[in-house]
Amino acid sequence: MSGVKFDQLLAEYHRYLEAERNFSRYTVRNYTTDVLDFLQFLRQGQRSLEEVDHLLIRSWLGQLLKRGIARGSICRKLSALRSFFRYLSREGKLSTDPMSTVSGPKRERKLPSFLTLQEIQKLLEAPDTSTPQGLRDRALLELLYAAGLRVSEVVALNVGNVDLKARQIRVWGKRSKERVVLIGRPAAEALERYLKLGRPKLSKRRSEALFLNRYGKRIAARRVQRLVREYAQIAGIDRGVFPHMLRHTFATHMLDGGADLRAVQELLGHANLASTQIYTHVTQSQMRRKYLKAHPRSEESEPSG
Incomplete structure:
Protein backbone atom coordinates (compact mmCIF):
# COMPACT_ATOMS: atom_id res chain seq x y z
CA MET A 1 0.00 0.00 0.00
CA SER A 2 1.52 3.35 -1.06
CA GLY A 3 2.18 6.38 1.12
CA VAL A 4 -0.49 8.24 -0.83
CA LYS A 5 -3.03 5.52 0.09
CA PHE A 6 -2.03 5.79 3.77
CA ASP A 7 -2.52 9.57 3.66
CA GLN A 8 -5.92 9.17 2.01
CA LEU A 9 -7.10 6.65 4.62
CA LEU A 10 -5.88 8.88 7.45
CA ALA A 11 -7.73 11.88 5.99
CA GLU A 12 -10.93 9.82 5.71
CA TYR A 13 -10.50 8.57 9.29
CA HIS A 14 -10.00 12.19 10.44
CA ARG A 15 -13.32 13.19 8.84
CA TYR A 16 -15.03 10.15 10.39
CA LEU A 17 -13.90 11.13 13.91
CA GLU A 18 -15.12 14.70 13.41
CA ALA A 19 -18.41 14.06 11.62
CA GLU A 20 -19.63 10.69 12.90
CA ARG A 21 -17.98 10.27 16.28
CA ASN A 22 -18.29 13.98 17.10
CA PHE A 23 -14.97 13.94 18.98
CA SER A 24 -13.41 17.19 20.16
CA ARG A 25 -10.64 18.65 18.00
CA TYR A 26 -8.12 17.69 20.72
CA THR A 27 -9.16 14.01 20.59
CA VAL A 28 -9.23 14.02 16.78
CA ARG A 29 -5.73 15.50 16.68
CA ASN A 30 -4.38 13.01 19.22
CA TYR A 31 -5.97 9.98 17.54
CA THR A 32 -4.79 10.91 14.03
CA THR A 33 -1.27 11.67 15.32
CA ASP A 34 -1.14 8.28 17.06
CA VAL A 35 -2.36 6.43 13.95
CA LEU A 36 0.16 8.36 11.83
CA ASP A 37 2.92 7.09 14.15
CA PHE A 38 1.89 3.50 13.36
CA LEU A 39 1.56 4.16 9.61
CA GLN A 40 5.09 5.60 9.56
CA PHE A 41 6.27 2.41 11.29
CA LEU A 42 4.66 0.41 8.46
CA ARG A 43 6.25 2.64 5.82
CA GLN A 44 9.71 2.15 7.30
CA GLY A 45 9.25 -1.63 7.18
CA GLN A 46 7.62 -1.42 3.73
CA ARG A 47 4.55 -3.25 5.03
CA SER A 48 0.93 -2.85 3.98
CA LEU A 49 -2.18 -2.66 6.18
CA GLU A 50 -3.21 -6.09 4.87
CA GLU A 51 -0.03 -7.53 6.41
CA VAL A 52 -0.73 -6.17 9.89
CA ASP A 53 -1.23 -8.85 12.55
CA HIS A 54 -0.80 -9.04 16.33
CA LEU A 55 2.94 -9.80 15.95
CA LEU A 56 3.55 -6.66 13.89
CA ILE A 57 1.58 -4.56 16.38
CA ARG A 58 3.60 -6.03 19.26
CA SER A 59 6.79 -5.15 17.37
CA TRP A 60 5.56 -1.54 17.18
CA LEU A 61 4.72 -1.56 20.91
CA GLY A 62 8.23 -2.78 21.65
CA GLN A 63 9.63 0.10 19.62
CA LEU A 64 7.50 2.58 21.58
CA LEU A 65 8.82 1.21 24.88
CA LYS A 66 12.42 1.48 23.61
CA ARG A 67 11.73 5.12 22.72
CA GLY A 68 10.77 5.71 26.35
CA ILE A 69 7.09 6.41 25.64
CA ALA A 70 5.10 6.33 28.91
CA ARG A 71 2.66 3.47 29.47
CA GLY A 72 -0.27 5.87 29.65
CA SER A 73 0.63 7.30 26.23
CA ILE A 74 1.01 3.78 24.80
CA CYS A 75 -2.48 2.89 26.08
CA ARG A 76 -3.86 5.97 24.32
CA LYS A 77 -2.05 5.05 21.08
CA LEU A 78 -3.56 1.56 21.27
CA SER A 79 -7.03 3.05 21.75
CA ALA A 80 -6.50 5.17 18.64
CA LEU A 81 -5.30 2.14 16.68
CA ARG A 82 -8.30 0.06 17.82
CA SER A 83 -10.62 2.82 16.64
CA PHE A 84 -8.78 3.08 13.30
CA PHE A 85 -8.90 -0.65 12.51
CA ARG A 86 -12.51 -0.88 13.66
CA TYR A 87 -13.31 1.92 11.22
CA LEU A 88 -11.43 0.18 8.36
CA SER A 89 -13.22 -3.13 9.04
CA ARG A 90 -16.65 -1.48 9.20
CA GLU A 91 -15.99 0.39 5.94
CA GLY A 92 -14.92 -2.84 4.22
CA LYS A 93 -11.38 -1.61 3.63
CA LEU A 94 -9.97 -4.56 5.62
CA SER A 95 -11.43 -8.06 5.93
CA THR A 96 -10.19 -8.65 9.51
CA ASP A 97 -9.42 -6.52 12.54
CA PRO A 98 -5.84 -7.27 13.71
CA MET A 99 -6.43 -5.44 17.00
CA SER A 100 -9.02 -7.97 18.19
CA THR A 101 -6.32 -10.18 19.78
CA VAL A 102 -4.02 -7.42 21.05
CA SER A 103 -3.89 -6.32 24.69
CA GLY A 104 -1.74 -3.43 25.80
CA PRO A 105 0.39 -2.75 28.88
CA LYS A 106 -1.56 -2.18 32.07
CA ARG A 107 -1.88 1.50 32.83
CA GLU A 108 -0.40 2.48 36.17
CA ARG A 109 -3.18 3.82 38.36
CA LYS A 110 -2.26 7.29 39.48
CA LEU A 111 -4.42 9.07 42.03
CA PRO A 112 -5.48 12.59 41.01
CA SER A 113 -3.65 15.52 42.60
CA PHE A 114 -5.79 18.09 44.39
CA LEU A 115 -5.46 21.22 46.51
CA THR A 116 -6.22 21.54 50.20
Missing part, protein backbone atom coordinates in the same frame (compact mmCIF):
# COMPACT_ATOMS: atom_id res chain seq x y z
CA LEU A 117 -8.92 23.93 51.40
CA GLN A 118 -6.21 26.38 52.50
CA GLU A 119 -4.46 26.20 49.13
CA ILE A 120 -7.63 26.69 47.10
CA GLN A 121 -8.56 29.69 49.25
CA LYS A 122 -5.15 31.30 48.61
CA LEU A 123 -5.40 30.56 44.90
CA LEU A 124 -8.86 32.13 44.59
CA GLU A 125 -7.67 35.27 46.39
CA ALA A 126 -4.54 35.67 44.22
CA PRO A 127 -5.99 37.81 41.34
CA ASP A 128 -5.94 41.60 41.72
CA THR A 129 -9.65 42.39 41.47
CA SER A 130 -9.02 46.14 41.04
CA THR A 131 -8.37 45.43 37.32
CA PRO A 132 -10.69 44.06 34.60
CA GLN A 133 -8.33 41.12 34.02
CA GLY A 134 -8.22 40.41 37.74
CA LEU A 135 -12.03 40.36 37.95
CA ARG A 136 -12.11 37.97 34.99
CA ASP A 137 -9.45 35.72 36.50
CA ARG A 138 -11.15 35.59 39.91
CA ALA A 139 -14.44 34.59 38.24
CA LEU A 140 -12.64 32.04 36.07
CA LEU A 141 -10.86 30.40 39.02
CA GLU A 142 -14.04 30.41 41.11
CA LEU A 143 -15.90 28.70 38.27
CA LEU A 144 -13.24 26.03 37.66
CA TYR A 145 -13.39 25.08 41.33
CA ALA A 146 -17.10 25.66 42.07
CA ALA A 147 -18.36 23.63 39.09
CA GLY A 148 -15.44 21.27 38.41
CA LEU A 149 -15.31 22.30 34.76
CA ARG A 150 -12.76 21.14 32.21
CA VAL A 151 -10.66 23.99 30.80
CA SER A 152 -12.12 23.29 27.33
CA GLU A 153 -15.61 23.70 28.80
CA VAL A 154 -14.91 26.96 30.61
CA VAL A 155 -13.35 28.70 27.59
CA ALA A 156 -16.29 27.59 25.41
CA LEU A 157 -18.89 29.20 27.71
CA ASN A 158 -21.04 32.02 26.38
CA VAL A 159 -22.74 34.75 28.41
CA GLY A 160 -26.11 33.19 27.58
CA ASN A 161 -25.12 29.93 29.30
CA VAL A 162 -25.02 31.64 32.72
CA ASP A 163 -28.10 31.97 34.95
CA LEU A 164 -26.92 33.95 37.98
CA LYS A 165 -30.38 34.06 39.56
CA ALA A 166 -30.65 30.25 39.61
CA ARG A 167 -26.88 29.91 40.15
CA GLN A 168 -26.50 27.41 37.38
CA ILE A 169 -24.65 27.14 34.06
CA ARG A 170 -25.33 25.15 30.90
CA VAL A 171 -22.17 23.37 29.78
CA TRP A 172 -21.31 21.34 26.69
CA GLY A 173 -18.82 18.64 27.59
CA LYS A 174 -17.17 15.80 25.70
CA ARG A 175 -18.92 14.74 22.50
CA SER A 176 -21.11 17.87 22.80
CA LYS A 177 -23.06 16.36 25.70
CA GLU A 178 -25.04 19.06 27.52
CA ARG A 179 -25.32 19.23 31.30
CA VAL A 180 -26.32 21.80 33.92
CA VAL A 181 -23.84 22.57 36.70
CA LEU A 182 -24.47 24.41 39.95
CA ILE A 183 -22.39 27.17 41.51
CA GLY A 184 -22.36 28.64 45.01
CA ARG A 185 -22.68 32.24 46.15
CA PRO A 186 -18.93 33.13 45.95
CA ALA A 187 -18.68 31.99 42.32
CA ALA A 188 -21.98 33.69 41.39
CA GLU A 189 -20.85 36.96 43.00
CA ALA A 190 -17.45 36.80 41.28
CA LEU A 191 -19.17 36.22 37.93
CA GLU A 192 -21.61 39.07 38.53
CA ARG A 193 -18.77 41.52 39.36
CA TYR A 194 -16.86 40.43 36.26
CA LEU A 195 -19.91 40.79 33.99
CA LYS A 196 -20.78 44.25 35.37
CA LEU A 197 -17.34 45.78 35.97
CA GLY A 198 -14.68 43.74 34.19
CA ARG A 199 -15.98 42.32 30.93
CA PRO A 200 -17.30 45.63 29.47
CA LYS A 201 -13.77 47.10 29.79
CA LEU A 202 -12.16 44.16 27.99
CA SER A 203 -14.19 44.70 24.83
CA LYS A 204 -16.39 47.39 23.36
CA ARG A 205 -17.49 45.02 20.59
CA ARG A 206 -20.32 42.54 20.89
CA SER A 207 -19.14 39.04 21.73
CA GLU A 208 -21.05 36.02 23.01
CA ALA A 209 -17.96 34.59 24.74
CA LEU A 210 -18.11 34.71 28.55
CA PHE A 211 -14.38 35.01 29.21
CA LEU A 212 -12.50 37.49 27.01
CA ASN A 213 -8.79 38.16 26.53
CA ARG A 214 -7.33 41.67 26.47
CA TYR A 215 -8.17 41.97 22.76
CA GLY A 216 -11.86 41.30 23.39
CA LYS A 217 -11.75 37.81 21.90
CA ARG A 218 -12.56 34.45 23.51
CA ILE A 219 -9.80 33.49 25.94
CA ALA A 220 -7.72 30.47 24.88
CA ALA A 221 -7.25 27.28 26.91
CA ARG A 222 -3.45 27.74 26.88
CA ARG A 223 -3.85 31.21 28.40
CA VAL A 224 -6.01 29.78 31.20
CA GLN A 225 -3.37 27.12 31.88
CA ARG A 226 -0.68 29.82 32.19
CA LEU A 227 -2.89 31.96 34.44
CA VAL A 228 -3.54 29.07 36.84
CA ARG A 229 0.21 28.36 37.08
CA GLU A 230 1.01 32.04 37.66
CA TYR A 231 -1.64 32.50 40.36
CA ALA A 232 -0.49 29.32 42.10
CA GLN A 233 3.00 30.84 42.34
CA ILE A 234 1.55 34.11 43.68
CA ALA A 235 -0.42 32.07 46.25
CA GLY A 236 2.80 30.38 47.39
CA ILE A 237 1.76 26.88 46.31
CA ASP A 238 5.10 25.16 45.75
CA ARG A 239 3.98 22.48 43.27
CA GLY A 240 2.69 22.37 39.74
CA VAL A 241 -0.94 23.48 39.52
CA PHE A 242 -3.00 23.14 36.35
CA PRO A 243 -6.70 23.77 35.55
CA HIS A 244 -7.67 20.09 35.71
CA MET A 245 -6.34 19.97 39.28
CA LEU A 246 -9.19 22.31 40.25
CA ARG A 247 -11.61 19.77 38.77
CA HIS A 248 -9.93 17.06 40.87
CA THR A 249 -10.16 19.35 43.89
CA PHE A 250 -13.88 19.99 43.29
CA ALA A 251 -14.64 16.24 43.17
CA THR A 252 -12.47 15.38 46.18
CA HIS A 253 -13.90 18.16 48.35
CA MET A 254 -17.47 17.24 47.33
CA LEU A 255 -16.99 13.60 48.35
CA ASP A 256 -15.18 14.63 51.54
CA GLY A 257 -18.22 16.75 52.34
CA GLY A 258 -20.55 13.76 52.00
CA ALA A 259 -21.83 14.25 48.43
CA ASP A 260 -23.38 11.25 46.66
CA LEU A 261 -21.06 9.60 44.13
CA ARG A 262 -23.77 9.58 41.44
CA ALA A 263 -24.42 13.29 41.95
CA VAL A 264 -20.71 14.06 41.55
CA GLN A 265 -20.67 11.91 38.40
CA GLU A 266 -23.51 13.99 36.92
CA LEU A 267 -21.87 17.30 37.84
CA LEU A 268 -18.53 16.24 36.33
CA GLY A 269 -20.21 14.94 33.18
CA HIS A 270 -18.58 11.50 33.42
CA ALA A 271 -20.09 8.92 31.06
CA ASN A 272 -19.58 6.08 33.54
CA LEU A 273 -19.22 5.78 37.30
CA ALA A 274 -15.75 4.21 37.13
CA SER A 275 -14.25 7.57 36.11
CA THR A 276 -15.72 9.19 39.23
CA GLN A 277 -14.82 6.34 41.59
CA ILE A 278 -11.12 7.20 41.34
CA TYR A 279 -11.87 10.11 43.69
CA THR A 280 -13.14 7.73 46.37
CA HIS A 281 -9.63 6.23 46.40
CA VAL A 282 -8.26 9.74 47.02
CA THR A 283 -10.58 10.35 49.98
CA GLN A 284 -9.81 6.88 51.39
CA SER A 285 -6.10 7.59 51.06
CA GLN A 286 -6.60 10.87 52.93
CA MET A 287 -8.58 9.09 55.62
CA ARG A 288 -5.80 6.54 56.08
CA ARG A 289 -3.16 9.27 56.50
CA LYS A 290 -5.32 11.04 59.09
CA TYR A 291 -5.90 7.76 60.94
CA LEU A 292 -2.21 6.85 61.02
CA LYS A 293 -1.37 10.31 62.31
CA ALA A 294 -4.11 10.55 64.93
CA HIS A 295 -5.03 7.12 66.28
CA PRO A 296 -3.11 6.13 69.45
CA ARG A 297 -2.90 2.47 68.38
CA SER A 298 -1.63 3.13 64.85
CA GLU A 299 2.02 2.45 64.07
CA GLU A 300 2.78 6.03 63.03
CA SER A 301 1.30 7.84 66.04
CA GLU A 302 3.50 8.62 68.99
CA PRO A 303 2.41 7.47 72.47
CA SER A 304 1.29 10.33 74.69
CA GLY A 305 2.98 11.26 77.95
Whole structure:
Protein backbone atom coordinates (compact mmCIF):
# COMPACT_ATOMS: atom_id res chain seq x y z
CA MET A 1 0.00 0.00 0.00
CA SER A 2 1.52 3.35 -1.06
CA GLY A 3 2.18 6.38 1.12
CA VAL A 4 -0.49 8.24 -0.83
CA LYS A 5 -3.03 5.52 0.09
CA PHE A 6 -2.03 5.79 3.77
CA ASP A 7 -2.52 9.57 3.66
CA GLN A 8 -5.92 9.17 2.01
CA LEU A 9 -7.10 6.65 4.62
CA LEU A 10 -5.88 8.88 7.45
CA ALA A 11 -7.73 11.88 5.99
CA GLU A 12 -10.93 9.82 5.71
CA TYR A 13 -10.50 8.57 9.29
CA HIS A 14 -10.00 12.19 10.44
CA ARG A 15 -13.32 13.19 8.84
CA TYR A 16 -15.03 10.15 10.39
CA LEU A 17 -13.90 11.13 13.91
CA GLU A 18 -15.12 14.70 13.41
CA ALA A 19 -18.41 14.06 11.62
CA GLU A 20 -19.63 10.69 12.90
CA ARG A 21 -17.98 10.27 16.28
CA ASN A 22 -18.29 13.98 17.10
CA PHE A 23 -14.97 13.94 18.98
CA SER A 24 -13.41 17.19 20.16
CA ARG A 25 -10.64 18.65 18.00
CA TYR A 26 -8.12 17.69 20.72
CA THR A 27 -9.16 14.01 20.59
CA VAL A 28 -9.23 14.02 16.78
CA ARG A 29 -5.73 15.50 16.68
CA ASN A 30 -4.38 13.01 19.22
CA TYR A 31 -5.97 9.98 17.54
CA THR A 32 -4.79 10.91 14.03
CA THR A 33 -1.27 11.67 15.32
CA ASP A 34 -1.14 8.28 17.06
CA VAL A 35 -2.36 6.43 13.95
CA LEU A 36 0.16 8.36 11.83
CA ASP A 37 2.92 7.09 14.15
CA PHE A 38 1.89 3.50 13.36
CA LEU A 39 1.56 4.16 9.61
CA GLN A 40 5.09 5.60 9.56
CA PHE A 41 6.27 2.41 11.29
CA LEU A 42 4.66 0.41 8.46
CA ARG A 43 6.25 2.64 5.82
CA GLN A 44 9.71 2.15 7.30
CA GLY A 45 9.25 -1.63 7.18
CA GLN A 46 7.62 -1.42 3.73
CA ARG A 47 4.55 -3.25 5.03
CA SER A 48 0.93 -2.85 3.98
CA LEU A 49 -2.18 -2.66 6.18
CA GLU A 50 -3.21 -6.09 4.87
CA GLU A 51 -0.03 -7.53 6.41
CA VAL A 52 -0.73 -6.17 9.89
CA ASP A 53 -1.23 -8.85 12.55
CA HIS A 54 -0.80 -9.04 16.33
CA LEU A 55 2.94 -9.80 15.95
CA LEU A 56 3.55 -6.66 13.89
CA ILE A 57 1.58 -4.56 16.38
CA ARG A 58 3.60 -6.03 19.26
CA SER A 59 6.79 -5.15 17.37
CA TRP A 60 5.56 -1.54 17.18
CA LEU A 61 4.72 -1.56 20.91
CA GLY A 62 8.23 -2.78 21.65
CA GLN A 63 9.63 0.10 19.62
CA LEU A 64 7.50 2.58 21.58
CA LEU A 65 8.82 1.21 24.88
CA LYS A 66 12.42 1.48 23.61
CA ARG A 67 11.73 5.12 22.72
CA GLY A 68 10.77 5.71 26.35
CA ILE A 69 7.09 6.41 25.64
CA ALA A 70 5.10 6.33 28.91
CA ARG A 71 2.66 3.47 29.47
CA GLY A 72 -0.27 5.87 29.65
CA SER A 73 0.63 7.30 26.23
CA ILE A 74 1.01 3.78 24.80
CA CYS A 75 -2.48 2.89 26.08
CA ARG A 76 -3.86 5.97 24.32
CA LYS A 77 -2.05 5.05 21.08
CA LEU A 78 -3.56 1.56 21.27
CA SER A 79 -7.03 3.05 21.75
CA ALA A 80 -6.50 5.17 18.64
CA LEU A 81 -5.30 2.14 16.68
CA ARG A 82 -8.30 0.06 17.82
CA SER A 83 -10.62 2.82 16.64
CA PHE A 84 -8.78 3.08 13.30
CA PHE A 85 -8.90 -0.65 12.51
CA ARG A 86 -12.51 -0.88 13.66
CA TYR A 87 -13.31 1.92 11.22
CA LEU A 88 -11.43 0.18 8.36
CA SER A 89 -13.22 -3.13 9.04
CA ARG A 90 -16.65 -1.48 9.20
CA GLU A 91 -15.99 0.39 5.94
CA GLY A 92 -14.92 -2.84 4.22
CA LYS A 93 -11.38 -1.61 3.63
CA LEU A 94 -9.97 -4.56 5.62
CA SER A 95 -11.43 -8.06 5.93
CA THR A 96 -10.19 -8.65 9.51
CA ASP A 97 -9.42 -6.52 12.54
CA PRO A 98 -5.84 -7.27 13.71
CA MET A 99 -6.43 -5.44 17.00
CA SER A 100 -9.02 -7.97 18.19
CA THR A 101 -6.32 -10.18 19.78
CA VAL A 102 -4.02 -7.42 21.05
CA SER A 103 -3.89 -6.32 24.69
CA GLY A 104 -1.74 -3.43 25.80
CA PRO A 105 0.39 -2.75 28.88
CA LYS A 106 -1.56 -2.18 32.07
CA ARG A 107 -1.88 1.50 32.83
CA GLU A 108 -0.40 2.48 36.17
CA ARG A 109 -3.18 3.82 38.36
CA LYS A 110 -2.26 7.29 39.48
CA LEU A 111 -4.42 9.07 42.03
CA PRO A 112 -5.48 12.59 41.01
CA SER A 113 -3.65 15.52 42.60
CA PHE A 114 -5.79 18.09 44.39
CA LEU A 115 -5.46 21.22 46.51
CA THR A 116 -6.22 21.54 50.20
CA LEU A 117 -8.92 23.93 51.40
CA GLN A 118 -6.21 26.38 52.50
CA GLU A 119 -4.46 26.20 49.13
CA ILE A 120 -7.63 26.69 47.10
CA GLN A 121 -8.56 29.69 49.25
CA LYS A 122 -5.15 31.30 48.61
CA LEU A 123 -5.40 30.56 44.90
CA LEU A 124 -8.86 32.13 44.59
CA GLU A 125 -7.67 35.27 46.39
CA ALA A 126 -4.54 35.67 44.22
CA PRO A 127 -5.99 37.81 41.34
CA ASP A 128 -5.94 41.60 41.72
CA THR A 129 -9.65 42.39 41.47
CA SER A 130 -9.02 46.14 41.04
CA THR A 131 -8.37 45.43 37.32
CA PRO A 132 -10.69 44.06 34.60
CA GLN A 133 -8.33 41.12 34.02
CA GLY A 134 -8.22 40.41 37.74
CA LEU A 135 -12.03 40.36 37.95
CA ARG A 136 -12.11 37.97 34.99
CA ASP A 137 -9.45 35.72 36.50
CA ARG A 138 -11.15 35.59 39.91
CA ALA A 139 -14.44 34.59 38.24
CA LEU A 140 -12.64 32.04 36.07
CA LEU A 141 -10.86 30.40 39.02
CA GLU A 142 -14.04 30.41 41.11
CA LEU A 143 -15.90 28.70 38.27
CA LEU A 144 -13.24 26.03 37.66
CA TYR A 145 -13.39 25.08 41.33
CA ALA A 146 -17.10 25.66 42.07
CA ALA A 147 -18.36 23.63 39.09
CA GLY A 148 -15.44 21.27 38.41
CA LEU A 149 -15.31 22.30 34.76
CA ARG A 150 -12.76 21.14 32.21
CA VAL A 151 -10.66 23.99 30.80
CA SER A 152 -12.12 23.29 27.33
CA GLU A 153 -15.61 23.70 28.80
CA VAL A 154 -14.91 26.96 30.61
CA VAL A 155 -13.35 28.70 27.59
CA ALA A 156 -16.29 27.59 25.41
CA LEU A 157 -18.89 29.20 27.71
CA ASN A 158 -21.04 32.02 26.38
CA VAL A 159 -22.74 34.75 28.41
CA GLY A 160 -26.11 33.19 27.58
CA ASN A 161 -25.12 29.93 29.30
CA VAL A 162 -25.02 31.64 32.72
CA ASP A 163 -28.10 31.97 34.95
CA LEU A 164 -26.92 33.95 37.98
CA LYS A 165 -30.38 34.06 39.56
CA ALA A 166 -30.65 30.25 39.61
CA ARG A 167 -26.88 29.91 40.15
CA GLN A 168 -26.50 27.41 37.38
CA ILE A 169 -24.65 27.14 34.06
CA ARG A 170 -25.33 25.15 30.90
CA VAL A 171 -22.17 23.37 29.78
CA TRP A 172 -21.31 21.34 26.69
CA GLY A 173 -18.82 18.64 27.59
CA LYS A 174 -17.17 15.80 25.70
CA ARG A 175 -18.92 14.74 22.50
CA SER A 176 -21.11 17.87 22.80
CA LYS A 177 -23.06 16.36 25.70
CA GLU A 178 -25.04 19.06 27.52
CA ARG A 179 -25.32 19.23 31.30
CA VAL A 180 -26.32 21.80 33.92
CA VAL A 181 -23.84 22.57 36.70
CA LEU A 182 -24.47 24.41 39.95
CA ILE A 183 -22.39 27.17 41.51
CA GLY A 184 -22.36 28.64 45.01
CA ARG A 185 -22.68 32.24 46.15
CA PRO A 186 -18.93 33.13 45.95
CA ALA A 187 -18.68 31.99 42.32
CA ALA A 188 -21.98 33.69 41.39
CA GLU A 189 -20.85 36.96 43.00
CA ALA A 190 -17.45 36.80 41.28
CA LEU A 191 -19.17 36.22 37.93
CA GLU A 192 -21.61 39.07 38.53
CA ARG A 193 -18.77 41.52 39.36
CA TYR A 194 -16.86 40.43 36.26
CA LEU A 195 -19.91 40.79 33.99
CA LYS A 196 -20.78 44.25 35.37
CA LEU A 197 -17.34 45.78 35.97
CA GLY A 198 -14.68 43.74 34.19
CA ARG A 199 -15.98 42.32 30.93
CA PRO A 200 -17.30 45.63 29.47
CA LYS A 201 -13.77 47.10 29.79
CA LEU A 202 -12.16 44.16 27.99
CA SER A 203 -14.19 44.70 24.83
CA LYS A 204 -16.39 47.39 23.36
CA ARG A 205 -17.49 45.02 20.59
CA ARG A 206 -20.32 42.54 20.89
CA SER A 207 -19.14 39.04 21.73
CA GLU A 208 -21.05 36.02 23.01
CA ALA A 209 -17.96 34.59 24.74
CA LEU A 210 -18.11 34.71 28.55
CA PHE A 211 -14.38 35.01 29.21
CA LEU A 212 -12.50 37.49 27.01
CA ASN A 213 -8.79 38.16 26.53
CA ARG A 214 -7.33 41.67 26.47
CA TYR A 215 -8.17 41.97 22.76
CA GLY A 216 -11.86 41.30 23.39
CA LYS A 217 -11.75 37.81 21.90
CA ARG A 218 -12.56 34.45 23.51
CA ILE A 219 -9.80 33.49 25.94
CA ALA A 220 -7.72 30.47 24.88
CA ALA A 221 -7.25 27.28 26.91
CA ARG A 222 -3.45 27.74 26.88
CA ARG A 223 -3.85 31.21 28.40
CA VAL A 224 -6.01 29.78 31.20
CA GLN A 225 -3.37 27.12 31.88
CA ARG A 226 -0.68 29.82 32.19
CA LEU A 227 -2.89 31.96 34.44
CA VAL A 228 -3.54 29.07 36.84
CA ARG A 229 0.21 28.36 37.08
CA GLU A 230 1.01 32.04 37.66
CA TYR A 231 -1.64 32.50 40.36
CA ALA A 232 -0.49 29.32 42.10
CA GLN A 233 3.00 30.84 42.34
CA ILE A 234 1.55 34.11 43.68
CA ALA A 235 -0.42 32.07 46.25
CA GLY A 236 2.80 30.38 47.39
CA ILE A 237 1.76 26.88 46.31
CA ASP A 238 5.10 25.16 45.75
CA ARG A 239 3.98 22.48 43.27
CA GLY A 240 2.69 22.37 39.74
CA VAL A 241 -0.94 23.48 39.52
CA PHE A 242 -3.00 23.14 36.35
CA PRO A 243 -6.70 23.77 35.55
CA HIS A 244 -7.67 20.09 35.71
CA MET A 245 -6.34 19.97 39.28
CA LEU A 246 -9.19 22.31 40.25
CA ARG A 247 -11.61 19.77 38.77
CA HIS A 248 -9.93 17.06 40.87
CA THR A 249 -10.16 19.35 43.89
CA PHE A 250 -13.88 19.99 43.29
CA ALA A 251 -14.64 16.24 43.17
CA THR A 252 -12.47 15.38 46.18
CA HIS A 253 -13.90 18.16 48.35
CA MET A 254 -17.47 17.24 47.33
CA LEU A 255 -16.99 13.60 48.35
CA ASP A 256 -15.18 14.63 51.54
CA GLY A 257 -18.22 16.75 52.34
CA GLY A 258 -20.55 13.76 52.00
CA ALA A 259 -21.83 14.25 48.43
CA ASP A 260 -23.38 11.25 46.66
CA LEU A 261 -21.06 9.60 44.13
CA ARG A 262 -23.77 9.58 41.44
CA ALA A 263 -24.42 13.29 41.95
CA VAL A 264 -20.71 14.06 41.55
CA GLN A 265 -20.67 11.91 38.40
CA GLU A 266 -23.51 13.99 36.92
CA LEU A 267 -21.87 17.30 37.84
CA LEU A 268 -18.53 16.24 36.33
CA GLY A 269 -20.21 14.94 33.18
CA HIS A 270 -18.58 11.50 33.42
CA ALA A 271 -20.09 8.92 31.06
CA ASN A 272 -19.58 6.08 33.54
CA LEU A 273 -19.22 5.78 37.30
CA ALA A 274 -15.75 4.21 37.13
CA SER A 275 -14.25 7.57 36.11
CA THR A 276 -15.72 9.19 39.23
CA GLN A 277 -14.82 6.34 41.59
CA ILE A 278 -11.12 7.20 41.34
CA TYR A 279 -11.87 10.11 43.69
CA THR A 280 -13.14 7.73 46.37
CA HIS A 281 -9.63 6.23 46.40
CA VAL A 282 -8.26 9.74 47.02
CA THR A 283 -10.58 10.35 49.98
CA GLN A 284 -9.81 6.88 51.39
CA SER A 285 -6.10 7.59 51.06
CA GLN A 286 -6.60 10.87 52.93
CA MET A 287 -8.58 9.09 55.62
CA ARG A 288 -5.80 6.54 56.08
CA ARG A 289 -3.16 9.27 56.50
CA LYS A 290 -5.32 11.04 59.09
CA TYR A 291 -5.90 7.76 60.94
CA LEU A 292 -2.21 6.85 61.02
CA LYS A 293 -1.37 10.31 62.31
CA ALA A 294 -4.11 10.55 64.93
CA HIS A 295 -5.03 7.12 66.28
CA PRO A 296 -3.11 6.13 69.45
CA ARG A 297 -2.90 2.47 68.38
CA SER A 298 -1.63 3.13 64.85
CA GLU A 299 2.02 2.45 64.07
CA GLU A 300 2.78 6.03 63.03
CA SER A 301 1.30 7.84 66.04
CA GLU A 302 3.50 8.62 68.99
CA PRO A 303 2.41 7.47 72.47
CA SER A 304 1.29 10.33 74.69
CA GLY A 305 2.98 11.26 77.95
